[in-house]
Amino acid sequence: MIKDKRKGKNMNKILLLNGSPHAHGCTAAALEEMIRTFEEEGMKTELIHVGNKSIRGCVACGRCAELGKCVFDDIVNELAPKLEEADGLVVGSPVYYGSPNATLLACLDRLFYSTSFTKHLKVGAAVVSCRRGGNTASFDVLNKYFTISGMPVASSTYWNQVHGFSAEDVKKDLEGLQTMRNLARNMAFMVRAFTDAKEKYGLPKMEHESFTSFPDGK
Ligand SMILES: Cc1cc2nc3c(=O)[nH]c(=O)nc-3n(C[C@H](O)[C@H](O)[C@H](O)COP(=O)(O)O)c2cc1C
Numbered sequence: 107m108i109k110d111k112r113k114g115k116n117m118n119k120i121l122l123l124n125g126s127p128h129a130h131g132c133t134a135a136a137l138e139e140m141i142r143t144f145e146e147e148g149m150k151t152e153l154i155h156v157g158n159k160s161i162r163g164c165v166a167c168g169r170c171a172e173l174g175k176c177v178f179d180d181i182v183n184e185l186a187p188k189l190e191e192a193d194g195l196v197v198g199s200p201v202y203y204g205s206p207n208a209t210l211l212a213c214l215d216r217l218f219y220s221t222s223f224t225k226h227l228k229v230g231a232a233v234v235s236c237r238r239g240g241n242t243a244s245f246d247v248l249n250k251y252f253t254i255s256g257m258p259v260a261s262s263t264y265w266n267q268v269h270g271f272s273a274e275d276v277k278k279d280l281e282g283l284q285t286m287r288n289l290a291r292n293m294a295f296m297v298r299a300f301t302d303a304k305e306k307y308g309l310p311k312m313e314h315e316s317f318t319s320f321p322d323g324k
Pocket residue numbers: 126127128130131132133134199200201202203204205235236237238239240269270271272273
């Protein structure tokens with residue numbers, strides 16, 4: 107039975123997206139290590155595998171502004187209410203040619219662009235899995251979804267990554283798994299702290315009136 111450490115508080119929810127097509131691969135092994143820690147910390151978790159779905163990219167049609175959801179009615183529209191409800195989002199991806207997996211990127215582009223609810227002060231964390239290299243470039247790409255959406259980024263004791271070609275390899279990456287546990291503990295702390303602060307102070311005011319595309323403001 108999972109209990110929230112703070113008496114009388116609702117459990118916080120963490121949504122985790124696996125960008126790998128392998129539901130039991132390296133990325134899943136890293137995310138599952140985080141899930142075990144989140145549950146010890148009294149957080150509710152939901153892991154969704156998006157890398158094995160057929161998800162097309164954004165076509166910049168702008169219909170989401172009228173519809174309040176993406177014109178392509180697939181898993182992206184199913185994820186939207188889950189993200190709205192969540193206090194934290196973890197995105198995990200295998201590295202493909204030095205970048206995050208393309209299916210995950212298509213999903214995140216459309217999920218972040220098509221939803222108008224605030225992501226402000228939901229905590230984000232990115233996790234990458236690679237065999238040899240391209241991990242830090244991929245990590246940077248994923249973190250940008252958070253940093254342009256008012257989402258504070260949780261960090262760990264070292265790089266948020268595991269190494270391997272199979273989940274068995276990842277189980278031997280003891281430092282990688284330790285990093286995942288520490289990341290989940292830091293994220294749980296931040297989620298609890300922000301939940302309490304939001305109740306106490308409300309969200310900080312944000313301005314959105316200006317939308318300039320060129321340095322001269324025209
Ligand atoms: C199309 C493709 C491209 C890949 N590119 C890289 C790469 O650039 N660098 C790397 O270290 N591993 C690369 N890999 C290996 C995977 O990133 C790595 O094995 C990862 O841990 C697999 O995670 P998963 O089991 O969750 O899918 C690639 C794998 C595939 C299928």
